[in-house]
Amino acid sequence: MIAVMNAGWDRFLDTGRIPLGKWVESVETFVTTNLSGLFDVIRAVFKGLYDAVDTVFAGPPFWVMILILVLAGLWVRGWKFALGTLAGLLLVVGVSQWENAMHTLALVIVASLIALIIALPLGILTARSDTASAIVRPVLDFLQTMPAFVYLIPALVLFRVGVVPGIVATIMFALAPGVRFTELGIRGVDREVVEAGHAFGASPGRILRQIQLPLAMPTIMAGVNQVIMLSLSMVVIAGMVGAEGLGTDVVSGLTQLNTGLGVEAGISVVILAVYLDRMTAALAKPRQRRFLAKRTAAASAA
């Protein structure tokens, strides 16, 4: 590896161009030759997870799933939202995108889940340690601003064509807000309340469980919402590396200059997005709303 870099350096002296790409490639070569076993394991795990979730969503007949999703909407937000959901999902079925939509939903759920599994502990860590925060912040900036397509290239190399590079690229892209919102939420918890935990002799773990996480929950849930929305916005790109779903039809619409197909798939993405956004937003809110309502009630009573 060093040798490759030295060679690159020599060439820089010759051509005046920094061989950054060469270096990354050499790292990639190193990783694929030496760590391919690890990536095979990751690939198998992600694939297995995706297949399981996908079976749950795409397996049953469409009307069963629609019923479940509409009922969930009714429970979380009320009848208006449930009606809207019904109309939207029937439209998806009407343009023959149902199966694709369910593949996409499975992909979004798996990617978001893994992203959150990484993001939450990282957010807790950065909330507790200024050093960790200082290290992680620029990495997140990097992940968030790097054009999403770029993640596909190493992901393809490491995991080969299919749904897994799509999931990996989605995770990388959607990770940042999960970490940021978790850190923000925990750091934003009333300092005095945390102090109270310490003052009565609570351990840091107990303070995290009983004080910081519950009080940070609305903010953390806003982060979860962001992660899911970003994941969904990656599905089209995931379609380019062979992940089955709405992205595939958007991409073929693009390559065949088939506006109709592109729009049908695109509208289905929008319907899914609205559904997921409203659902997660509502899950984040009730607690907050309840407290607010009570606080204002108490304030007006006083």
Added chain:
Amino acid sequence: MSHNFAVEASSLYKIFGKKPREALNRMRSGASRDEIAALGTAAVIDASFEVLPGEIFVVMGLSGSGKSTLIRMLNGLLEPTSGSVRVMGSEIAGIPAPKLRDIRRKSVSMVFQHFALLPHRTVLDNAAYALEIQGMPAAERRERTMKILDRVGLAGWEHKLPGQLSGGMQQRVGLARALAADTDVLLMDEAFSALDPLIRREMQEQLVDLQRELGKTIIFITHDLNEAMFLGDRIAVMRDGRIVQVGTPDEILTDPANDYVAQFVHDVDRARVLTAEGVMEAPHAVVQLSAGPRAALRVMRDAQTSTVFVLGPGRTLLGVVRDADVLNLVRSGARDLSPALQQAAATVTRDALLIDLFEPAAESPLPVAVVDDQNRLVGTVPRVTLLAALANVQPVITAENAIIAPATVPVEVITETLRATGGPDNVPTRTPGDAPGSARTNTGGRA
């Protein structure tokens, strides 16, 4: 481990900022707070004090004077830059976290300015929080917490959320949580400052009651002088990180250590803070019952007053006699003063607040008599002293103006009577200074 003091702080420093050590060394070699400002904020500087078990120790100072920082070093929420803190005999500065948690569970709990309750837990669960951390079984901790909630007046509210309670009630929950922990020491950082004045007064009174009942050691932080004076057995006044005076409320008021403290105490409601003992004068016009009518008459002549206090054995206050009555006794040749004796109208105990002296002072021409619990005369409060104490000016007390009731019988008549009735004119009258436990006077105070 000595338990002479509940809390003992010695040479505590806390410097916030990038280079606390360097700042500390500079301060120790004489640099001022401002000179080290570039290195850090010296929030607490060389603070030493002891708090006795069962005492309410108040730390008072303006905002930013370092009170919160100081109190947070007493339970290790902040690590001192230097110095030592002992709580119930054990050192807490620099000990490992698990040991510190143990001390917090067993010895020292805290009440916060903005209540610091867990908004997602009920009043009961909030108040039981310390017990939950201590690992007490749910049923037992519920029972104990209910008792304490009842004691602080929250019975019936235990299943509400904090957000449904008024500020005063939320702070009762905060207080209940600290009391339930059953620690010896209670730290209260501006615990009542966020409450409105009437509620605050009520909470102060309740705190004093609770303290008497439970005998807790309380360290109470406030920026409100009246609150400090009302609650404190002793008060430490802080300024710019330093403790500038420690003393009883009376000492702080009547003998401020410097202009800063004097300024600070300037607008306190003195009538509700100062006690009779704190302002009283040595009694001037007194006579022993055994000294007889002639001696009484002479005292009245010398003091030019119509009335004197009459003392029995051991300086117990028997009452007063008036000049006309005593004159008649002397003329009739009586040897006993008792027939002229009248009930002294105005007596108060040592710890009576000045506000309770107005009425007696208005009703009686004599100075208000201050007696101890065995009815011994320990001092008097003439009206001029009362007014001077309220106005925070130094009264110029003389034998003349200490006596309000002027003589009703002319001096010549008294002198003539004394000569005409003959007898020895050298009966000693007691001077006030020779009595044990004689009242301290204010005349030697500030310039």
